Amino acid sequence: SDDLPKQKFDYQSDVTRLRKIVINSLYSHRDVFLRELISNANDALEKLRLTSLTDKEVLEGAEQLNITIKAFPDENGVGHIVITDTGIGMTPEELASNLGTLAKSGTSEFLAKAENSDGTGTGNLIGAFGVGFYSSFLVADRVYVASRAAKSAKNPNPIQYVFSSSAEESSFGIYPDPRGNNLGRGTEITLVLKPDALEYLSTSRLTELIQKHSSFSSTFPIYLFTQKSVEVPDEDGEKAADEKIEESPTRSPEVDNDKDEEKDEDEAIVEEDIEDKKEEEPSVPKTKTVDVDEWVQLNSQPPIWTRDPKTVTDEEYEQFYQATFKDNNKPLAWYHFSGDSGSGASFRAIIYVPSVLAESYWQSGPQGDAKDVRLMVKRVFITNDLGEDSLPKWASWVKAVVDAEDLPLNVSREMLQSNKFLKQLKSIITKRLVQALTRIQAEEPEKFNEISAIYNNVFKLGAVEDTKNRDKLATLVRFATNHRNSTSLDNYLENKKQGQKQIFYLADMGKSPEILAKSVFIEKLHARGYEVLLLSEPLDEIFVQNIKNWKKVPFQDVAKAGLKFGDEDPDEEKAELQALTEKFRPLLDWLKKEAGELVREVVVSNRLVTSSCAIVADVHGYTANVEKLLNSNANQKKGFIYEYTKKMKLLEINSRSPLIEGLLRQVERLPTEEEERDLDAEDELHEVASVLIDGALIRSGFEVPDSNEFFTRVDRILRRSLGVSETAPTDTRVKPAPPVDPELPTEDELDEDDVHVDIPQQNQNQVRWEVEEVDEEGNTIKTVTGHDEL
Numbered sequence: 001s002d003d004l005p006k007q008k009f010d011y012q013s014d015v016t017r018l019r020k021i022v023i024n025s026l027y028s029h030r031d032v033f034l035r036e037l038i039s040n041a042n043d044a045l046e047k048l049r050l051t052s053l054t055d056k057e058v059l060e061g062a063e064q065l066n067i068t069i070k071a072f073p074d075e076n077g078v079g080h081i082v083i084t085d086t087g088i089g090m091t092p093e094e095l096a097s098n099l100g101t102l103a104k105s106g107t108s109e110f111l112a113k114a115e116n117s118d119g120t121g122t123g124n125l126i127g128a129f130g131v132g133f134y135s136s137f138l139v140a141d142r143v144y145v146a147s148r149a150a151k152s153a154k155n156p157n158p159i160q161y162v163f164s165s166s167a168e169e170s171s172f173g174i175y176p177d178p179r180g181n182n183l184g185r186g187t188e189i190t191l192v193l194k195p196d197a198l199e200y201l202s203t204s205r206l207t208e209l210i211q212k213h214s215s216f217s218s219t220f221p222i223y224l225f226t227q228k229s230v231e232v233p234d235e236d237g238e239k240a241a242d243e244k245i246e247e248s249p250t251r252s253p254e255v256d257n258d259k260d261e262e263k264d265e266d267e268a269i270v271e272e273d274i275e276d277k278k279e280e281e282p283s284v285p286k287t288k289t290v291d292v293d294e295w296v297q298l299n300s301q302p303p304i305w306t307r308d309p310k311t312v313t314d315e316e317y318e319q320f321y322q323a324t325f326k327d328n329n330k331p332l333a334w335y336h337f338s339g340d341s342g343s344g345a346s347f348r349a350i351i352y353v354p355s356v357l358a359e360s361y362w363q364s365g366p367q368g369d370a371k372d373v374r375l376m377v378k379r380v381f382i383t384n385d386l387g388e389d390s391l392p393k394w395a396s397w398v399k400a401v402v403d404a405e406d407l408p409l410n411v412s413r414e415m416l417q418s419n420k421f422l423k424q425l426k427s428i429i430t431k432r433l434v435q436a437l438t439r440i441q442a443e444e445p446e447k448f449n450e451i452s453a454i455y456n457n458v459f460k461l462g463a464v465e466d467t468k469n470r471d472k473l474a475t476l477v478r479f480a481t482n483h484r485n486s487t488s489l490d491n492y493l494e495n496k497k498q499g500q501k502q503i504f505y506l507a508d509m510g511k512s513p514e515i516l517a518k519s520v521f522i523e524k525l526h527a528r529g530y531e532v533l534l535l536s537e538p539l540d541e542i543f544v545q546n547i548k549n550w551k552k553v554p555f556q557d558v559a560k561a562g563l564k565f566g567d568e569d570p571d572e573e574k575a576e577l578q579a580l581t582e583k584f585r586p587l588l589d590w591l592k593k594e595a596g597e598l599v600r601e602v603v604v605s606n607r608l609v610t611s612s613c614a615i616v617a618d619v620h621g622y623t624a625n626v627e628k629l630l631n632s633n634a635n636q637k638k639g640f641i642y643e644y645t646k647k648m649k650l651l652e653i654n655s656r657s658p659l660i661e662g663l664l665r666q667v668e669r670l671p672t673e674e675e676e677r678d679l680d681a682e683d684e685l686h687e688v689a690s691v692l693i694d695g696a697l698i699r700s701g702f703e704v705p706d707s708n709e710f711f712t713r714v715d716r717i718l719r720r721s722l723g724v725s726e727t728a729p730t731d732t733r734v735k736p737a738p739p740v741d742p743e744l745p746t747e748d749e750l751d752e753d754d755v756h757v758d759i760p761q762q763n764q765n766q767v768r769w770e771v772e773e774v775d776e777e778g779n780t781i782k783t784v785t786g787h788d789e790l
């Protein structure tokens with residue numbers, strides 16, 4: 001087999017591009033190479049262990065499952081780092097395809113983005129994409145990957161091959177390893193260091209890097225080869241120098257230091273019992289200094305989720321998170337717990353709240369597709385794909401490790417799918433997450449504010465979608481009000497006024513709370529000192545409509561009929577309203593005629609202070625916000641009910657407004673007798689009414705039926721107030737366009753200074769929503785569902 005020819009292959013062009021980007025732009029992030037290679041080694045070991053559950057044969061060739069790292073200069077002073085794992089290994093075909101091509105989706109976009117960037121922010125791109133194996137070329141001029149695949153029925157006698165490539169070449173070589181099958185099983189990566197990367201020969205530097213970035217990323221032991229000088233008794237003369245003094249409390253592998261020496265496969269790693277080696281000779285005074293080789297395990301602690309939370313530092317939690325989930329950012333919060341699923345499976349878990357919500361979160365569909373719940377059984381990684389049992393959309397950003405004790409270990413993926421524990425996992429994690437968030441809210445208000453800044457909308461979505469956790473999630477939601485930047489619903493109720501039996505809210509998506517605070521609908525509430533929730537997100541309206549009430553206190557849209565302060569004297573109020581209605585009767589009737597189809601009724605308002613009038617949705621009508629929600633969904637069929645409900649509006653007038661008083665006087669002055677009619681005066685009043693009503697629509701957030709007509713009227717009124725002739729025509733002559741010319745403009749003709757504004761791709765921040773209309777008895781008369789953009 002040793003005679004097989006050395007073959008040369010060209011890298012796939014994407015690989016060449018990626019390598020170039022990595023080498024050019026990541027110079028100041030060179031450290032990542034070690035983390036990436038250890039992570040690959042760990043993946044290979046995990047694959048092997050998983051395969052071995054059903055196929056013991058793969059374990060043959062090398063007994064231990066571990067990662068070893070050795071750094072040394074050769075006789076010419078050239079630095080070498082050798083990273084070896086006893087994982088699944090690669091066949092020559094796999095060496096070529098895994099290391100010579102990029103199979104990842106989104107690669108081209110990534111490359112284009114990275115090529116365009118000036119290098120800054122590349123660190124983040126790397127985090128998102130993972131440059132993996134190619135990061136070797138940051139520190140190495142040449143890389144050899146020797147690998148022997150695990151034994152299998154298909155491949156009963158795997159041959160060890162070498163992949164060899166320099167940083168510059170656009171091709172790589174694949175050939176049988178001249179040393180034979182000396183690895184037993186797995187992969188050995190040899191980096192021939194660049195002259196400026198010799199810092200990585202230092203064991204203390206390597207130890208620091210591995211401890212910082214990688215000691216958590218593997219449950220397999222990671223050993224670093226170290227050499228140190230120690231004083232040993234000089235009694236046995238020469239013999240002492242050959243002995244290994246083992247200080248590591250763990251079992252250490254003994255790996256042959258001479259790379260080129262042929263070894264028996266099974267001897268690659270030999271266990272030694274450290275107890276036997278310790279020698280105590282207190283009576284010997286003579287000592288001498290010898291160099292001692294030692295394999296030091298850098299991750300000798302048990303995995304952190306198995307430890308007592310009291311013994312784990314914040315830093316360890318953070319580093320474990322960063323290594324496991326490949327996130328450069330620190331997590332915002334975490335929750336470490338153990339439990340019993342009830343079906344007999346006991347488990348330990350850590351849940352993390354990331355400090356960033358992925359951009360794709362609101363863009364991906366209504367189904368959560370979380371791939372960051374890592375399920376292990378007795379520390380063996382099993383899957384991160386929970387399939388149909390994955391977390392609900394609202395919680396799909398959670399990152400978690402769950403280690404179950406009592407599940408049968410030889411679970412195949414299919415068996416696992418039908419396992420009861422897996423079905424329970426979803427509710428266990430969401431329940432514990434809610435628990436953790438609730439605790440943070442109560443005990444760490446500042447931390448909760450940080451979480452709220454990112455996840456507030458997520459909590460609203462949760463309350464809408466996860467009825468089981470609805471109440472707890474709604475407790476976490478924060479709203480702006482006319483009184484403060486942020487309040488919870490509980491806090492709102494604590495501050496309600498005597499007699500207040502409604503939670504007042506005003507919703508108008510896209511408008512800031514500052515603008516909403518000036519809305520016509522809250523004039524009186526605000527002036528009287530009542531607190532009103534100011535809702536500006538599309539999800540808010542959906543949230544309120546789904547929750548319906550909080551602690552039995554119903555939500556009241558202040559843009560709708562039915563607003564009650566709660567301190568009114570019903571008799572007194574009724575009498576007052578009757579008197580006012582009587583007084584304004586002529587105006588109310590006249591306005592009703594003028595408004596026509598637009599409103600169902602014209603009434604005297606109890607919510608206005610300074611504004612003259614407003615359009616209010618009837619109890620079953622649509623507010624401007626709901627109309628917007630409905631209209632934002634282009635596919636929504638708008639049938640009869642929509643048209644009907646749209647008309648359920650009231651025009652409310654402010655009886656104390658001088659404008660309304662004046663209008664009343666004018667209307668009363670209109671002669672009723674047919675022959676005495678003053679058509680000019682009627683026309684003028686007609687115009688006033690129309691501007692008033694359209695103005696009320698706009699002020700109330702609705703659209704006017706015909707804005708052109710509205711502004712023409714405004715124009716006429718302005719002319720009148722300026723004493724300009726109403727009929728004087730505007731000079732409407734314009735220069736006509738030149739004749740048709742299909743010739744395209746030349747480069748020179750195009751103005752280079754033109755500012756181009758990139759319009760971002762249609763934002764598909766969609767969320768499913770549902771709006772229910774209920775009658776007085778609470779029966780649903782209509783449910784509208786749709787998707788909506790955030």
Ligand SMILES: Nc1ncnc2c1ncn2[C@@H]1O[C@H](COP(=O)(O)OP(=O)(O)OP(=O)(O)O)[C@@H](O)[C@H]1O
Binds near residue numbers: 044098129
């Ligand atoms: N030590 C190894 N043992 C076995 N296979 C490996 C090893 N290192 C790399 N591979 C194979 O080569 C492939 C490419 O590795 P690479 O590091 O470029 O990307 P990746 O590991 O798939 O993803 P990432 O970019 O997140 O690291 C891996 O998917 C794996 O199949």
